Amino acid sequence: MHPFTKTRALLDKHKPGKPPVALTIGEPQNQPPAFLAQVIAEHDQEFNRYPPNQGSDELLEAQIAWLERRYGLVGLDLKPQRDLLASAGSREGMTMAIRAAVARKLAQGVAKPVILTPNPFYHTYVGASMSAGAEVVVVNAEADSNFLPRYEAVPDAIWQRAAAVILCSPSNPQGSVASAGYQKTLVDQARQQDCWAIFDDCYADIYRSTPPPGVLAQLDGNFSNVLVLHSLSKRSSAAGLRCGFITGDARAIDDVAAIMKFTGAAISAPLQAGAAALLRDDVHVEANRARYNAAFQAAREALDCDIPEGGFFLWLPVRSAEEACLKLWIEEGIRTLPGDSVAWGEGGHNPGSQYLRLALVIEPNLLPSLLKRVADCLKDQLR
Ligand SMILES: Cc1ncc(COP(=O)(O)O)c(C=O)c1O
Secondary structure, eight states: OOHHHHHHHHHTTSOOSSSOEEOOOOOOOSOOOTHHHHHHHHTGGGTTSOOOTTOOHHHHHHHHHHHHHHHOOOSSOOOHHHHEEEESHHHHHHHHHHHHHHHHHHHTTOSSOEEEEEESOOHHHHHHHHHTTOEEEEEEOOGGGTTOOOGGGSOHHHHTTEEEEEEESSOTTTOOOOOHHHHHHHHHHHHHTTOEEEEEOTTTTOBSSSOOOOGGGGTTTOOTTEEEEEEHHHHTSOGGGOOEEEEEOHHHHHHHHHHHHHHOOOOOHHHHHHHHHHHHOOHHHHHHHHHHHHHHHHHHHHHOOOOOSBSSEEEEEBSOHHHHHHHIIIIIOEEOEEGGGGSOOBTTBOTTTTEEEEEOOSOGGGHHHHHHHHHHHTTTTBO
16 A cells, blocks of 8 residues: 555544644655756747657766766766666656566566565555566565665575565665665675666765765676666755656666657656756755755754664654554644555564654754654654
8 A cells, every 4th residue: 555545544534633744745845946947948949849758968968967976987988878768757767667677587487576675665666566567575674784675685586586676775764875885785686686776866965974875886887787766856856847867787778768668758858958957056956955954953953863874754763653653643733654654564573663754854944843842742652
């Protein structure tokens, strides 16, 4: 079940105790920079045209320049059409990558391909895998492994059927960052089993102080079996623009592009121009980071809790996700996501059942008093 549906089923039977405030959705509440609207307006003559499926040259060049700046990927000779593919957000990128990975394994004669996903997960990993006819194998990512999935513990028999293994760094919901070594080991494992390692890096630019490493910088220019997804939704607070991209293994990109050509959304040309302008600018991204850092500073002060290395979610340890979520809603009107709604339970253990997810996306000035209310309301619940 979709996490928001599950949360609605839990909360909507009850009236909020105070005027409602939502900390549920991971959607930036500030605006993208004003030049975005200007650039789109300058290209308004292009709405009549079908846009280039794979992305305009201008957009693909801007993606390359950003990759080079952000990760120091110089001298790799990235080529627009070969190495990059625009997607309508990383959700579309992930869905299409999973479809292509599953089709590839079926063609290799694997009757029931597997998608390995972290647990907790971003719901699209599971939804896209199931709709592609794959078996989903969830791998717990908990405090004892710095909230990174223990893929090394997956049995060989499962790996042999794996079409793809997914990693999100910084992760949703915990905000954990995978080290370069962890990423490289995962790629080695994926190559051994000839499956794809799909890196969901849509939070790559939302970090506290140290830029999270990117896997492409660890591979000496050999991107085989690796796909990386990026997005402007979080980086540029432009979730409604629906602009992201995929990069990595040229053969895999070709497979994904073939599916997108027939069934993809394609991003309209004026929006592609706007996306290119956003990618060329880092000033607004620094302002975004400062905003989230202020939000986490408020969380640290109000809740005396650990602060994640990246992302904008607080993964707050509580005794019972369901009880804490209900209490906050009924007494304070504060809506949060119970951790077990973004994870699967197995063998009686759900890795989210003792966490609440709070999206710290609202105006940071409002957070100190709001989070103080959370702390007071949950004083018997916080771990
Ligand atoms: C981990 C993760 N991946 C992908 C997405 C999809 O984002 P978009 O399609 O807007 O790039 C989200 C959105 O919340 C997310 O949290």
